Amino acid sequence: MTDTPFRSGYVAIIGRPNVGKSTLINRILGQKLCITSRRPQTTRHRILGIKTTEAGQFIYVDTPGMHSDNKRAMNRYMNRAAASSIEDVDVILFVIEGLKWTEEDSRVLKRLQQDARAPVILVPNKVDKLQDKAELLPQIEQLAKQYDFAAVIPVSARKGMNTDQLETEIAKLMPAGDMIFAEDQLTDRSSRFLAAEIVREKLFRYLGQELPYSITVEVEQFDEEENMFRIGAVVYVERNGQKSIVIGKKGEQLKLIGKDARLEMEQLFGQKVFLQIWVKVREGWSDNERMLKNLGYNDDL
Secondary structure, three states: OOOOOOOOEEEEEOOOOOOHHHHHHHHHOOOOOOOOOOOOOOOOOOOOEEEEEEOOOOEEEEOOOOOOOOOOOOHHHHHHHHHHHHOOOOOOEEEOOOOOOOOHHHHHHHHHHHHHHOOOEEEEEOHHHHHOHHHHHHHHHHHHOOOOOEEEEOOOOOOOOOOHHHHHHHHHHOOOOOOOOOOOOOEOHHHHHHHHHHHHHHHHHHHHOOOOOOOOOEEEEEEEEEEEEEEEEEEEEOHHHHHHHHOOHHHHHHHHHHHHHHHHHHHHHHHEEEEEEEEEEEEOOOOOOHHHOOOOOOOOO
């Protein structure tokens, strides 16, 4: 018998776009939950990733990156989703990129100074790219003058460097409590939502710099038949020229995207998947609050 209490609570992962927040949560969970891309602002929704061990249940909140562009409704939505995650959590991970500090990092730090109530761990990420880890010390010392961090844990989310130490530090700060979700539950999101995110990730990966940010995916059909899922997804863009980019010459681009997405869905769901993808133009959707709501961009605020 052990006297160590079972611990449970929420861990918000915040930072500017493209510092590796989604890669970090996938590494901690030991399973791909959040989509990743080299392009910034890949994450648009607040997603819970749940890790249950004998010692506790830790609920990680992956958030969109906080950024300065607040002109479009989509950008305002992502900033609200990220900012609201600072409140009512038990631990906050402030993820930065080792040796790279931007004005958007300063904005996140200012938000922490104003609103954070939970202990904050500073997490310099991508340290595998540094030849000498001691180069981090001046930056860490400077930041420590601006905020009283509970701990500083440099990591490489991509390679798994120091992530075990980070989890140990999180557990120390987590309050005692009962299990919040079922022991075998990985996320609060539905399979339909995860299918849409997989398609969106493949769009990012295949289209690269050609991909317009004003693109989203909605799963209109998600039926479970005998030993198979039948999934129908719609890719929404804002202009006909964007539609042509997604489809590609003779539809070859969309076929590759669909094939890759289907294979990943089969791996995730453990069953065969029949996937169909259509591309439709919906002008101005990313700057229309009502359209955003209809496309599911209000469900976590």
